[in-house]
Amino acid sequence: MSTTRTDLTTATGAKAPRRRRRRSNFTKKDRAVLFGLVGLPTVLHVLFVWIPAILTVLLSFTFWDGIGGVKNIHWAGFQNYSQIFSLYEAFPKALRNNALWLGFFAFVPTPLGILLAYFIDKNLKGSKFYQTAFYLPMVLSLAVTGIVWDYVFRTNGLVNSILGDTNSESAISWFGDPHKNIWVVLGIASWRHIGYVMLLYLAGMKAVDPSLHEAAGIDGASDWYTFRKVVFPSLRPVNVIIIVVTVIDSLRAFDLVFIINRGRNGLELLGVLVYENIFGESSRIGWGAALATMLFLMSIIPIMVYLYQTFKADE
Amino acid sequence: MVTSKKTALAHSITTVILTFLGALWVVPILWTMYQSLRPYGEVLKYGSFSVAKTLNFQNYYTAIVQSEMWRYFINAVVVAVPAVLLTLFLASMVAFVVSRYSFAFNIPLLMLFTAGNLLPAQLVFIPLYRIYLAIPVPHFINENGVLYDTQLGLILIHVAFQMGFATFVLSNYMKTIPKEISESALVDGASVWVHYSKIMLPLLRPALASLGVLMTTWIYNDFFWSVALLKTGNKRPITAALNNLQGEFFKDYNLLAAGATLAFIPTLIVFFALRRQFVAGLTLGSTKG
Numbered sequence: 134m135s136t137t138r139t140d141l142t143t144a145t146g147a148k149a150p151r152r153r154r155r156r157s158n159f160t161k162k163d164r165a166v167l168f169g170l171v172g173l174p175t176v177l178h179v180l181f182v183w184i185p186a187i188l189t190v191l192l193s194f195t196f197w198d199g200i201g202g203v204k205n206i207h208w209a210g211f212q213n214y215s216q217i218f219s220l221y222e223a224f225p226k227a228l229r230n231n232a233l234w235l236g237f238f239a240f241v242p243t244p245l246g247i248l249l250a251y252f253i254d255k256n257l258k259g260s261k262f263y264q265t266a267f268y269l270p271m272v273l274s275l276a277v278t279g280i281v282w283d284y285v286f287r288t289n290g291l292v293n294s295i296l297g298d299t300n301s302e303s304a305i306s307w308f309g310d311p312h313k314n315i316w317v318v319l320g321i322a323s324w325r326h327i328g329y330v331m332l333l334y335l336a337g338m339k340a341v342d343p344s345l346h347e348a349a350g351i352d353g354a355s356d357w358y359t360f361r362k363v364v365f366p367s368l369r370p371v372n373v374i375i376i377v378v379t380v381i382d383s384l385r386a387f388d389l390v391f392i393i394n395r396g397r398n399g400l401e402l403l404g405v406l407v408y409e410n411i412f413g414e415s416s417r418i419g420w421g422a423a424l425a426t427m428l429f430l431m432s433i434i435p436i437m438v439y440l441y442q443t444f445k446a447d448e
Numbered sequence: 449m450v451t452s453k454k455t456a457l458a459h460s461i462t463t464v465i466l467t468f469l470g471a472l473w474v475v476p477i478l479w480t481m482y483q484s485l486r487p488y489g490e491v492l493k494y495g496s497f498s499v500a501k502t503l504n505f506q507n508y509y510t511a512i513v514q515s516e517m518w519r520y521f522i523n524a525v526v527v528a529v530p531a532v533l534l535t536l537f538l539a540s541m542v543a544f545v546v547s548r549y550s551f552a553f554n555i556p557l558l559m560l561f562t563a564g565n566l567l568p569a570q571l572v573f574i575p576l577y578r579i580y581l582a583i584p585v586p587h588f589i590n591e592n593g594v595l596y597d598t599q600l601g602l603i604l605i606h607v608a609f610q611m612g613f614a615t616f617v618l619s620n621y622m623k624t625i626p627k628e629i630s631e632s633a634l635v636d637g638a639s640v641w642v643h644y645s646k647i648m649l650p651l652l653r654p655a656l657a658s659l660g661v662l663m664t665t666w667i668y669n670d671f672f673w674s675v676a677l678l679k680t681g682n683k684r685p686i687t688a689a690l691n692n693l694q695g696e697f698f699k700d701y702n703l704l705a706a707g708a709t710l711a712f713i714p715t716l717i718v719f720f721a722l723r724r725q726f727v728a729g730l731t732l733g734s735t736k737g
Binding site for chain 1: 466467469471473475476479480496539546555562569570572574576604612615639640641644668671687690691694711715718719
């Protein structure tokens with residue numbers, strides 16, 4: 134990666150003086166083509182992603198039942214927010230579950246994925262097999278993941294069969310018990326997340342200059358010591374990306390709990406509550422928008438970190 | 449290097465642990481496939497954790513023919529193929545301009561696209577849903593005459609969202625292509641369009657292939673947008689259709705296992721056949737920069 138960096142800086146450095154000459158060379162047609170090449174995709178992206186995003190933030194300050202037209206929108210100030218905090222029973226549960234999701238992801242599957250990458254990178258024998266096994270969950274959709282794991286955790290599923298009680302009266306209800314189900318779901322989500330972290334890490338480790346390894350080896354450092362003191366710090370960009378991915382995935386979580394029980398009874402998440410307020414029995418656009426805006430505010434920090442990490446080399 | 453007994457032992461222990469974990473990782477998938485090959489009646493009688501007396505493809509036949517699951521596969525193709533092609537085309541255009549010319553807007557534009565891709569879908573879909581209800585389309589696309597509940601609408605949001613990621617990846621890739629190639633073209637007096645379509649686009653092929661594989665999988669696996677923007681069950685692609693099938697197959701879990709297996713088999717085939725592209729696509733976007 135360090136080579137890419139230097140290439141980029143020299144390239145941009147050398148480009149500056151040439152710029153004026155080239156720009157004056159643009160014909161009218163070239164200008165029109167350039168305008169189209171950038172303009173068309175940008176308009177589509179802004180129109181379908183950014184404008185709705187901004188409208189959501191605005192809608193979060195209004196009352197709207199969604200039935201009447203735009204004329205029925207009334208200014209609400211911060212009332213949607215204060216109502217959500219004081220009246221909405223599912224909200225604290227969802228907030229807690231999202232926080233739990235983030236904390237769990239940060240401390241369990243993420244380090245595990247890094248650890249696996251470390252061992253797989255070292256242990257080349259048969260690494261194709263484990264790598265494939267750990268990558269597999271990534272290609273399954275979260276909806277399929279929910280169904281597949283249902284066969285493992287349902288009342289008469291694999292786990293209860295092994296535990297020896299599949300009686301619907303007495304057996305453990307892994308998805309039905311509101312104190313257990315979130316942990317089961319976190320386990321399932323980790324099944325996917327570990328492979329992703331591992332993949333990012335393995336790719337990053339391949340890019341580490343091998344001479345660093347050798348130098349450490351000559352100094353008599355152990356593998357683990359080399360990893361901690363040499364490899365891990367040099368993978369800072371990958372580490373930042375993993376943190377960002379972990380935070381954003383924890384905020385966006387939706388599919389898995391939705392397919393399991395539509396995000397109820399212990400599996401409440403902010404992402405599901407937004408959906409429920411728009412398509413649920415009572416349509417409360419203002420609440421949905423306020424919840425989505427909160428999700429947005431929480432995602433701003435990881436997004437900014439990501440942008441900073443990614444673009445600081447170019448500036 | 450000297451391999452001592454201790455490190456050899458440590459190596460074999462890691463191998464054993466990793467093999468065990470790897471095997472554990474695929475258990476849920478194999479278990480579901482096993483259930484899909486068994487008749488429901490037998491499972492009711494002996495429990496799911498039993499040696500099968502009958503193993504056949506009856507559930508698959510029922511799912512595809514009687515429950516008309518083939519329909520959802522066609523929907524998936526109808527959505528994913530145009531969405532991926534259009535995304536790659538539009539993203540390559542922006543990536544070309546920002547990586548080959550130095551305009552002041554290059555970095556802010558790339559940031560806009562990259563950040564847009566990271567926004568939560570929930571933030572976008574509330575007004576989008578209302579906008580889709582207000583945008584008129586010809587009746588041969590949708591009998592209700594609006595963009596909501598059409599596959600076209602689903603394609604558009606996939607393109608708009610995925611473009612952010614694809615632009616970022618392609619522009620990074622293009623920066624690694626030597627400037628000299630562009631310069632010799634410009635000396636020959638190539639127009640901007642020729643420079644893009646005849647010179648840069650062919651060089652992008654490996655990156656386009658990796659991204660194409662990755663985004664096809666993502667769009668095929670999409671659940672949220674299909675559920676939110678398509679009301680009619682028959683229009684939904686397979687992944688989102690599992691939500692209705694789950695209700696339909698409620699009484700026959702082994703049939704649902706066959707449905708789920710059918711849904712993930714294409715992604716498994718893609719993964720095994722094009723694993724390198726898949727992995728490259730994921731790492732292109734994250735570790736470069």
